[in-house]
Amino acid sequence: MEHKQEILSANSIIMIAVNRNGVPEDKRSFTKEIATSDYSDSFFVKVEILEPLFLLIRGSKKSNLLPAKCNILCLDIEAASLNNAYTIVSEQFEPHRRSHTGNIFTKGYYEGENVWFPLENLRNIEEAKFEEQLFLDYREFKLKQNYDEMSGFDKDEVSLISLLKDRGKITGKQIMDMFSDKEKYLKVIWNLTDKDVIEEIIR
Numbered sequence: 001m002e003h004k005q006e007i008l009s010a011n012s013i014i015m016i017a018v019n020r021n022g023v024p025e026d027k028r029s030f031t032k033e034i035a036t037s038d039y040s041d042s043f044f045v046k047v048e049i050l051e052p053l054f055l056l057i058r059g060s061k062k063s064n065l066l067p068a069k070c071n072i073l074c075l076d077i078e079a080a081s082l083n084n085a086y087t088i089v090s091e092q093f094e095p096h097r098r099s100h101t102g103n104i105f106t107k108g109y110y111e112g113e114n115v116w117f118p119l120e121n122l123r124n125i126e127e128a129k130f131e132e133q134l135f136l137d138y139r140e141f142k143l144k145q146n147y148d149e150m151s152g153f154d155k156d157e158v159s160l161i162s163l164l165k166d167r168g169k170i171t172g173k174q175i176m177d178m179f180s181d182k183e184k185y186l187k188v189i190w191n192l193t194d195k196d197v198i199e200e201i202i203r
Contacts, residue, residue, distance in 0.1 A: 017042035
């Protein structure tokens with residue numbers, strides 16, 4: 001099962017890490033130093049994503065990035081993808097290397113709150129969301145026999161409770177189909193679980 005998820009919008013900035021000891025003197029003024037979540041000691045080169053950046057999540061396989069045109073600002077060079085941009089940056093700023101390929105998820109950083117995070121962080125977040133969604137799709141839930149009917153329920157919770165009274169049990173997939181909003185779907189399940197109203201059917 002594959003899922004395409006936008007992780008960064010067009011015009012977002014990615015900072016690509018390069019080895020500070022290998023940067024030629026005439027290129028040093030093009031690099032920057034930034035605060036990163038992993039305390040990287042690298043220099044960084046600024047790249048602008050010209051198109052939305054999508055992650056292709058592939059079930060049990062590691063996710064990868066789909067191509068998105070980028071502009072390496074200090075070189076005024078357009079790249080076909082973020083991986084292509086990394087290769088060009090490495091060729092220009094790390095000429096000592098034999099190979100100019102690498103893992104953009106560990107070499108590319110996006111801006112968070114007061115600090116820059118490796119793209120691997122975004123990938124892990126989105127993969128975890130996808131796995132949670134997939135897992136919930138195949139779980140089954142039922143009403144508990146003695147739940148407190150006086151608890152405060154919103155209209156979405158009332159709808160699900162009524163459906164469970166009629167059907168006896170329901171799958172996560174069926175609950176998801178009731179709500180077009182994924183966040184609402186998850187919220188209803190967790191709220192009713194926390195209120196001790198529904199429970200998972202263990203098979």
